[in-house]
Amino acid sequence: MATTISTYSRNDYINFSVLMVLGFLIIPMTVNSDYWFTSILIPWLCLALATIGQQVIMGYTGQLALGAAGFMAAGAFACFNLILRVDGLPFFGALIISGLIAAAIGIVFGLPSLRIRGIYLMVATLASQFFIIWVIDKFGWFKNYDSSGIITAQDIVIFGRPYTSPVDMYLVILVVVTVMTILAINMARGSTGRNWMAVRDMDVAAESMGVSLLKTKIQAFAISSFFCGVAGALFAFTYLKSLEPVAFDIKLSFKILFMCILGGLGTINGAFIGAGFILLFPVLLNYLGNNVFHGAIDATIISALEQVVFGVLMIVFMIYEPLGMARLWENLKQRFFKKKDK
Amino acid sequence: MFNNLKRKLFIIATIIGSLSMFSIPQNVSAGAHEQYFPIASSRVGPYSAMGTGYYGAQIDYMNYVNMNGGVNGVMLTWQECETEYNAVKTVECYQRLLEKDGQRIVVFDTLGTPGAYAVINRMAEDNVVLAQYGYGRTDGADGTVWPWVFNAASHYWSQIAVKLKFMAEIEGGIPNMEGKKIVHLHIDSAYGREPLPAMRAITEEWGMELVEISIPPPGLEQQSQWLQIRKEKPDWVTFWGAGSGMNSTAMTNAARVGFPRDRMMYVTFGAAEEDMYPAGDSAVGTYAVANALPGDDFPLVAAIKEQVYGAGKGNLADESRVGSVYWNRGLGAAVMWIEALKNAQEMHGKVGKAVTGAEFRDGYEALNMTTERLAEIGIENMVAPFSISCENHEGAGKFAVMQWDGEKFNQITGWEAPLDPGYIRSLVETSAAKFAEENNITPKVCS
Numbered sequence: 001m002a003t004t005i006s007t008y009s010r011n012d013y014i015n016f017s018v019l020m021v022l023g024f025l026i027i028p029m030t031v032n033s034d035y036w037f038t039s040i041l042i043p044w045l046c047l048a049l050a051t052i053g054q055q056v057i058m059g060y061t062g063q064l065a066l067g068a069a070g071f072m073a074a075g076a077f078a079c080f081n082l083i084l085r086v087d088g089l090p091f092f093g094a095l096i097i098s099g100l101i102a103a104a105i106g107i108v109f110g111l112p113s114l115r116i117r118g119i120y121l122m123v124a125t126l127a128s129q130f131f132i133i134w135v136i137d138k139f140g141w142f143k144n145y146d147s148s149g150i151i152t153a154q155d156i157v158i159f160g161r162p163y164t165s166p167v168d169m170y171l172v173i174l175v176v177v178t179v180m181t182i183l184a185i186n187m188a189r190g191s192t193g194r195n196w197m198a199v200r201d202m203d204v205a206a207e208s209m210g211v212s213l214l215k216t217k218i219q220a221f222a223i224s225s226f227f228c229g230v231a232g233a234l235f236a237f238t239y240l241k242s243l244e245p246v247a248f249d250i251k252l253s254f255k256i257l258f259m260c261i262l263g264g265l266g267t268i269n270g271a272f273i274g275a276g277f278i279l280l281f282p283v284l285l286n287y288l289g290n291n292v293f294h295g296a297i298d299a300t301i302i303s304a305l306e307q308v309v310f311g312v313l314m315i316v317f318m319i320y321e322p323l324g325m326a327r328l329w330e331n332l333k334q335r336f337f338k339k340k341d342k
Numbered sequence: 343m344f345n346n347l348k349r350k351l352f353i354i355a356t357i358i359g360s361l362s363m364f365s366i367p368q369n370v371s372a373g374a375h376e377q378y379f380p381i382a383s384s385r386v387g388p389y390s391a392m393g394t395g396y397y398g399a400q401i402d403y404m405n406y407v408n409m410n411g412g413v414n415g416v417m418l419t420w421q422e423c424e425t426e427y428n429a430v431k432t433v434e435c436y437q438r439l440l441e442k443d444g445q446r447i448v449v450f451d452t453l454g455t456p457g458a459y460a461v462i463n464r465m466a467e468d469n470v471v472l473a474q475y476g477y478g479r480t481d482g483a484d485g486t487v488w489p490w491v492f493n494a495a496s497h498y499w500s501q502i503a504v505k506l507k508f509m510a511e512i513e514g515g516i517p518n519m520e521g522k523k524i525v526h527l528h529i530d531s532a533y534g535r536e537p538l539p540a541m542r543a544i545t546e547e548w549g550m551e552l553v554e555i556s557i558p559p560p561g562l563e564q565q566s567q568w569l570q571i572r573k574e575k576p577d578w579v580t581f582w583g584a585g586s587g588m589n590s591t592a593m594t595n596a597a598r599v600g601f602p603r604d605r606m607m608y609v610t611f612g613a614a615e616e617d618m619y620p621a622g623d624s625a626v627g628t629y630a631v632a633n634a635l636p637g638d639d640f641p642l643v644a645a646i647k648e649q650v651y652g653a654g655k656g657n658l659a660d661e662s663r664v665g666s667v668y669w670n671r672g673l674g675a676a677v678m679w680i681e682a683l684k685n686a687q688e689m690h691g692k693v694g695k696a697v698t699g700a701e702f703r704d705g706y707e708a709l710n711m712t713t714e715r716l717a718e719i720g721i722e723n724m725v726a727p728f729s730i731s732c733e734n735h736e737g738a739g740k741f742a743v744m745q746w747d748g749e750k751f752n753q754i755t756g757w758e759a760p761l762d763p764g765y766i767r768s769l770v771e772t773s774a775a776k777f778a779e780e781n782n783i784t785p786k787v788c789s
Binding site for chain 1: 383385386390394421422423424429430433434437438440441456459460463464530531532556559657659781
């Protein structure tokens with residue numbers, strides 16, 4: 001190791017380079033099925049980004065907030081309206097502004113966190129979920145007065161080149177997710193994250209040490225909503241390709257919450273693992289159900305069984321590994337990598 | 343350090359390798375003499391009654407066709423994927439089902455307007471027909487803008503127009519409709535809002551007052567909405583719900599606030615036995631419309647019951663649901679697939695061979711279900727006779743009104759068209775033209 005104080009170890013750099021090579025070179029070159037890009041990788045990355053947002057507020061700052069999907073909807077509709085109404089606004093510009101709009105809304109709904117905490121805060125933030133969706137539904141302007149209420153998302157155009165093929169869209173998302181993940185890791189490891197964790201572990205002690213509760217909590221809410229907003233815009237523009245408030249319902253909020261808890265609270269890689277598990281496991285079960293047991297068992301029973309198996313697995317997981325899958329991954333790494341490194 | 347790197351690469355490679363196994367198509371072997379169909383079913387959740395009946399019938403019919411030698415020798419294969427009536431999952435299912443053993447689907451049926459909207463823009467690019475059997479995006483009926491989208495049999499705008507016509511008949515003519523109040527009580531989704539453009543136009547023309555009340559999904563909680571209805575004192579309620587829970591809750595709530603059930607008109611997707619039974623006596627008298635009538639005495643239904651269920655190959659666990667509203671509707675949809683496939687084989691000289699999406703589209707557009715043809719298939723009177731053309735993708739545009747008597751639905755009108763089908767058509771064309779303009783689509787010229 002270098003003698004100077006380095007924030008990141010050599011291992012971190014290796015991990016990072018391997019992941020980047022994998023994400024930007026190996027996957028686009030080897031995966032040639034659109035299904036993998038459009039139905040697995042794209043939603044996974046989008047939801048992982050939203051889960052990082054949830055991690056910031058819940059895992060790091062310890063504020064039980066529910067309503068990530070509401071902020072995703074805010075981001076998605078902001079992005080649609082920005083591209084529609086502001087001529088010449090580049091896609092990334094629209095993406096950042098939609099994130100900022102979501103963040104502004106997040107600050108408003110984060111204000112109650114100064115007075116209430118725990119499960120009561122969860123109820124208060126739940127309001128954001130319903131309020132945002134209601135506003136979008138109620139005022140036709142947000143949907144450009146479309147009669148059906150489902151609008152088609154515009155194509156992503158960056159520097160005059162349309163990014164519409166699955167691989168293109170995957171790369172766009174990957175760039176955004178990479179940049180934002182690095183930001184999140186740095187925030188979590190820096191003084192910002194330390195403030196968050198101080199507030200999480202004991203807010204009175206944090207305050208007496210000079211950490212401003214107001215600033216820290218509001219900042220966490222803003223950053224969390226920013227991540228969710230950007231994730232929502234990406235989710236709508238690349239995965240759904242249409243915008244509909246119903247797609248961002250309370251179920252999605254809960255899903256993101258579960259991704260966060262199952263992945264491991266207070267970890268960034270847990271966001272990716274959790275999102276992968278919650279999103280992909282039902283797909284895998286459905287796939288197995290249809291291919292392995294096809295015809296052998298009544299299809300209705302298979303469909304119901306998938307949900308039973310999934311539910312049982314979640315319970316088992318929480319009992320045997322309450323610290324989440326990120327911890328499980330750490331343990332695995334310890335067993336496989338560390339032995340020979342001595 | 344390099345050891346470490348190598349090991350990491352190895353483990354990552356193993357993970358990718360094991361994952362990619364899933365992307366390799368498995369199951370039934372490929373063959374030129376098979377035609378592959380997707381079943382994007384919804385068997386769990388609040389909408390399961392709809393999904394099991396509808397998709398069950400499609401599978402039953404395909405089994406029936408296979409048992410009788412296939413379509414000119416082409417055997418039908420299919421794969422199922424669970425959407426839970428959820429637009430996000432429908433997109434995933436669409437991508438998953440898109441190809442199997444190198445063969446691409448030729449048709450997709452979401453049985454849900456939200457799902458249809460989620461995939462509708464992919465159809466032209468992927469060369470897949472979106473067959474919306476009485477649901478979905480209404481202006482898809484304009485074949486010049488939406489060559490790959492079909493609303494047969496009959497879309498929601500015709501449906502609402504038929505309902506309003508029926509009400510006018512009961513009230514004693516259109517002049518009597520002036521000043522009448524109508525509540526459109528709907529699930530808050532694209533599906534619930536879909537009839538509104540036509541409904542607003544017609545009620546305004548007739549001088550009626552339209553009150554729109556929405557119910558957030560899944561719609562098991564409707565107390566405040568019904569209190570509002572009691573306050574509004576409407577003359578009629580058109581109910582646009584989804585799922586047995588929501589549909590039956592509306593009737594029990596109507597009974598509670600004393601709103602007469604024979605002033606309620608249910609949507610096609612609320613008009614099933616499974617939606618009525620849970621409400622018990624509260625359901626008696628409710629009106630509903632159908633684009634495929636229930637009943638198990640149609641010759642084809644009886645034949646499937648005998649041959650498929652007789653051989654123990656039926657898809658429904660409860661055989662008594664064969665001949666119910668949802669099952670017969672699914673049968674109507676599946677019959678159209680197979681007829682379109684036959685047309686496509688004949689039109690493109692591929693009799694006895696698998697067809698492509700573009701060929702299937704031509705076959706679907708050439709559907710001409712005359713009374714004679716329907717009788718030949720064995721579903722005469724189950725669906726209204728219709729034909730599809732290059733411009734008009736709607737089909738019959740007709741509905742039959744039924745009334746629930748506590749045990750079954752009784753058909754009380756024949757196949758009714760809207761009072762002014764040309765007007766509904768002009769609304770469709772205007773809406774499609776707006777979409778074409780917004781999205782830079784040049785409408786196809788039909789010769």
